[in-house]
Amino acid sequence: MDHSTHQHHSGTAHQHRPSAPASWAAAAKATLHCLTGCAVGEILGMVIGTALAWGNVSTMVLAIALAFVFGYSFTLLGVRRAGLDLRTAVKVALAADTVSIAVMELVDNGIIALVPGAMDAHLADRLFWTSLLGGFAVAFLLTTPVNKWMISRGKGHAVAHTYH
Template sequence: MQERHNVHAHHHGGGSLRWATAKHALRCLIGCNIGEGTGAAIGFLLGWDMALTLALAVGLAFAVGYAFTMIPMLRTMPWKQAAKVTVIGDTASISAMEVTENLLAFMIPGFMMATLADAIFWLGLGIILPAGFAVSYPAMYWAMKREQQKKGGSMQQAHQHNHH
């Protein structure tokens, strides 16, 4: 199965990398927003000010985003490589996502004070989340392509050796 996957990736090149990148970027987006939402909820419930709440939310966005990206990667690569791809790809990816999402959140009138029952909250999420994905994808693609190229030489040699 693993060899078939490598053959597929070898023959279809960029397409499978783009699909893998999209999956990792989406997992990162989901993880980040779970972390950020949790941080925002904790800050709100504890009565913290906006700056402290935002700091907690962004910190949890990074932590949960890293976890959501790295854990599935462990199925296809060793821990050290998965950690490296995650930190390199996700740091740029999450940073771009957080800056974009938070700037948009502050720009949408009424969004920052909206509750789950307010239409502006859901409309805002419909704008913010796709924008976050759009800016995180290129950073994740760059990191994954970089890792693939680094290991590509040894993988191609092993691939050729297995077929001769």
């Protein structure tokens, strides 16, 4: 019995794959995919928290939570369309995106926290948007090598690509 075929069809998200070099283009594409979900969630969280005049910590917690929700949901929808059951799709999304989203959120929220006045800026303030978008740009640059390393080891977005 061919166990590699059996593992693939069993839907397990924790398959052992041989290491293979990942291209920078593949890593950038995976990072852009992750950034899209993170940006949607984070911007929504920042807008909601700022519009409701929540404190900085509450707003950032909401933004980070929504970044994970949207980041996972983009992968979840893709692998569900590929035919995976919900339970397996959730496992794949968690395996594919957790590290990438975590690094991205750490970097971009760290930048927002470090830019003087950014945490107190309002939606109409240029500083709000430039620090947010600048944080995303730096997060993209720092997360891409992480994704390249993970994909080369059969982890991260390599898990999701098994089902596409």
